[in-house]
Amino acid sequence: MLIHGDCKTELQQIEQSSIDLIYLDPPFFTQKKQILKNKNNKEYSFEDSWDDINTYKNYIQERLKECQKVLKNTGSLFLHCDRSASHYLRIALDDIFGVTNFQSEIIWSYKRWSNAKKGLLNAHQVIFFYSKTKDFKFNPVYTDYSPTTNIDQIFQKRVRDKNGKTVYKTSENGNVELIKEKKGVPLSDVWEIPYLNPKAKERVGYPTQKPIVLLERIIKLVTDEGDTVLDPFCGSGTTLVASKLLKRKYIGLDQSHEAIELSKKRLDNPIKTESNLLKNGKESYINQDPKILEILNRLHIIPVQRNKGIDGFLKTKQSFKPIPVRIQKENETLESAIQLLLQACQKNGYQKKIIINMNTLQTAQLFTFDAQRRDENLIVVDNIDKFCEEKEKLLTF
Amino acid sequence: MLIHGDCKTELQQIEQSSIDLIYLDPPFFTQKKQILKNKNNKEYSFEDSWDDINTYKNYIQERLKECQKVLKNTGSLFLHCDRSASHYLRIALDDIFGVTNFQSEIIWSYKRWSNAKKGLLNAHQVIFFYSKTKDFKFNPVYTDYSPTTNIDQIFQKRVRDKNGKTVYKTSENGNVELIKEKKGVPLSDVWEIPYLNPKAKERVGYPTQKPIVLLERIIKLVTDEGDTVLDPFCGSGTTLVASKLLKRKYIGLDQSHEAIELSKKRLDNPIKTESNLLKNGKESYINQDPKILEILNRLHIIPVQRNKGIDGFLKTKQSFKPIPVRIQKENETLESAIQLLLQACQKNGYQKKIIINMNTLQTAQLFTFDAQRRDENLIVVDNIDKFCEEKEKLLTF
DNA sequence: ACCGTCCCTGAATCATTGG
DNA sequence: TCCAATGATTCAGGGACGG
Structure with missing residues (x-):
């Protein structure tokens, strides 16, 4: 009116x-x-x-x-x-x-x-x-975390120690415990x-x-x-x-x-x-290769700048989940990509890990599993587009 | 007190x-x-x-x-x-x-x-x-220009056309005229x-x-x-x-x-x-290779994001000068670096141009000249550190 | 000294052009 | 058709200048 x-x-x-x-x-x-x-x-x-x-x-x-x-x-x-x-x-x-x-x-x-x-x-x-x-x-x-945020760390659970000070929680085997999700920054x-x-x-x-x-x-x-x-x-x-x-x-x-x-x-x-400017804005991603960033963006993965093994963490419509992702690099075998990711995840108790396999983008199947990888809770994604489509469903595991 | x-x-x-x-x-x-x-x-x-x-x-x-x-x-x-x-x-x-x-x-x-x-x-x-x-x-x-700023353009002189509208000035031969210096963004x-x-x-x-x-x-x-x-x-x-x-x-x-x-x-x-954060902050330079940016930074050169031939413009203590610089890339001969820079400068009336020669960083001499390059007002810098030291003096040409 | 008016400035960034 | 390079346009402006 x-x-x-x-x-x-x-x-x-x-x-x-x-x-x-x-x-x-x-x-x-x-x-x-x-x-x-x-x-x-x-x-x-x-x-x-x-x-x-x-x-x-x-x-x-x-x-x-x-x-x-x-x-x-x-x-x-x-x-x-x-x-x-x-x-x-x-x-x-x-x-x-x-x-x-x-x-x-x-x-x-x-x-x-x-x-x-x-x-x-x-x-x-x-x-x-x-x-x-x-x-x-x-x-x-909610907005994205700033590139300087140590995303590895904010997913960790915290407790108060005997002096009442807040510290990050560590379980008996020395692993960190993770919280399920973060909404992002208000x-x-x-x-x-x-x-x-x-x-x-x-x-x-x-x-x-x-x-x-x-x-x-x-x-x-x-x-x-x-x-x-x-x-x-x-x-x-x-x-x-x-x-x-x-x-x-x-x-x-x-x-x-x-x-x-x-x-x-x-x-x-x-x-x-x-x-x-508003769309691409400040996510002018400092270290990461533009090609990698494009893929991260397509998959709604929040990039991590400060980690050798992890390229980003998975994001759903509602929240970030502590699921680390690595995209296989150009001069890198799938195996060495996996090793780097696993190494980076070693002390952190991530439930799932995801590798994007860049050799097999054309295959019809979505995942490759084998026994060892299943033990490590590692998913190798062979088809990005399919993964993209079904991600929301998959993340309710 | x-x-x-x-x-x-x-x-x-x-x-x-x-x-x-x-x-x-x-x-x-x-x-x-x-x-x-x-x-x-x-x-x-x-x-x-x-x-x-x-x-x-x-x-x-x-x-x-x-x-x-x-x-x-x-x-x-x-x-x-x-x-x-x-x-x-x-x-x-x-x-x-x-x-x-x-x-x-x-x-x-x-x-x-x-x-x-x-x-x-x-x-x-x-x-x-x-x-x-x-x-x-x-x-x-003064602060740096936004990565989206068309730095080529803002160095151009402007005049009013017959309708009183401000337009960029073009001399008879079709070249653009340049203003002497820019201070940066207040x-x-x-x-x-x-x-x-x-x-x-x-x-x-x-x-x-x-x-x-x-x-x-x-x-x-x-x-x-x-x-x-x-x-x-x-x-x-x-x-x-x-x-x-x-x-x-x-x-x-x-x-x-x-x-x-x-x-x-x-x-x-x-x-x-x-x-x-404050130091590296927004200079999260999108396109440019971090190595190149490091060199640009060392030489106090303001980076250009959107140009194939020009990597940056020279900056003195007081101001930016319309002197385009190209740093020779890893898989690039000196000659082709020069060609790319000259090509990019073609239509613009830049007085001086500078190439950073990455093959000869250890040589004692500062510059290489030859007859053709002198005609083109092209300076080839062979020693970055020396150039750095003497830049302020050299720029008063 | 104060006010209105004119004229100059300059970086940002979207739209358009060009390849 | 899609990027990359180039062009156009602006003033919740601001100072200079003249009455």
Whole structure:
């Protein structure tokens, strides 16, 4: 739904406690008129000059109050701003939502073309995350371990010794005991997401347009399919497009008729730039050979950088499992690959180990077993594609 | 110099306009007593519980006013805080230093062991950077280009076309014109610096201890050798240790006698943890061979990821120069290395080109010249170490 | 001295072209 | 058809300059 008008009055028309997520991207108090042209030279703009900070503060405050009323008890609000007035906005939010409902100060950090400024290059904006109550809806997101994490070790069980100190548990035979799975690292409050590139197709010519991926992350975090998302300053409609792509209901408000028209057009034909940087990003895998990494990636294996014998650990949809994998290297016999893997696993009690056999990629069968290998709980994968298909099933052993 | 006492009164004893940098790391308003034990089980603590936010605000405000007075006109203040009270602190700073002297909201982001909290993992703290006047001292820091940057291109000159649009300049013969030098990417306001590891040698057992590298970055940014750094809440003395290591004068204040004693001890025997993450970090160079990268690094050459012929561009202490370099590869004759480099340089008007000859690393002479190569402005470097030594001189051609 | 306006800057990265 | 190399475009910018 798209509504043309000032959100202060329009929000009063919306049923109370009916919205799951409000994302606001109001003027930032830059004290400038924000102008941009689209590809057809049509100009879009909005005014962001104010008499003083108090005028601005009151303007936002009035609207935030209305936002609070329409939120469900399980709902959340994300307020996007920058250093210009973030401190005043935060105080207003504390006031309206209560200090205890402050959840996060999210930092959106990005690389950006630079300029001649004396001092540091500004490369972040701030998003305040408040919930209406402590019972807010939240879908945890887990990320990969950093390449520096010692993945061998975090799978080990821990106990407290007699002094109450936590130590890694070792069984009688000197082996380490392993925990079954790890979910990964909870998403942090610093989000590195590429800035909307000058050449991106996603750009529509509206000033200060935000990337769809940023909005998708927010929407997924606190809503489910079918929930309702509201953006009181919808501008070019990024929030609404992201909501639509994620099958959420959406309500967009804006004072500018042009913004509403533009949003309508975008919703009919949503274009989203797939960011390669975001996809491939920092997993710029330091030591490993690109070919090997490609295979690891295809098999959803988390790469290990610091181990002679182990190339990675297996990952399922939900978690990492302590199943070490080695891919046979180019100048390496299958036997020596196996030896290296087994050596690296020696003192660790891994239940299963996997070798990817690179000699036999074309064979129809999935596995090769023989007696000795079965004893060692070693699986030799002969057909990567088949393994890929059936992995989820196989991992429930 | 170390002074035991409340900085409010002690600051009044310090000469006005005499300090180049103040770094403060006051209590964050966590409403908890901060306690930690060192390796010998000695307990350090400080109180961070307050009646209300106003008591806290006043406490800090009074001390910030004294700080402002002792700063030189060219001086700067860095206030370290976290989300608990950053908004109130910022308002106090705006008030005391003036909005126009706000320089940056620095985000110190780090990876951290996770906890079970519902919501996002807190993984950043905030450092506000204010200058006393607009004429503050600032030593720019430049970082490497992103691997995705088209370095070939950004060396090209640009002009405005008849429509006033900026385009890259092309001379009559179709060649591109190049600008003389590039400095690199200005340091941004988001700093990814590893959190002080619980096991780091650097740790002395004082709660909320900050990493020395963080302080070093701040100190280098706004002071020179011989300048004076002041820390009114010096705690374990990290600021002072960093100042000492960088040959700055230092003044440390703290109300806790134990903190002063600890600082004294640390200053006598400073231990700094070298962070490999920070050193190797993002230079996880995707395509290039690690051996090649090591050589590039040794020669202070900025790597190019996306070019068949060019391995990197030369970097001096101050800037990058558009001088392409190729390192002869393992299975490559010198002649074919030269051909590849020349080919890659064809359309670009590079003045000089450099080949690193990997066959002759032991020879005493630095260069090989012959007539043809001189015409092509090609220098063949036969001795890397010698080249390294004399590079700065040679580059002033 | 202050404000608005113009003009210059520069790295990032997606889209397009080329092989 | 798919990479790799090249090109285009940007300014929740920022300083200089003139009224």
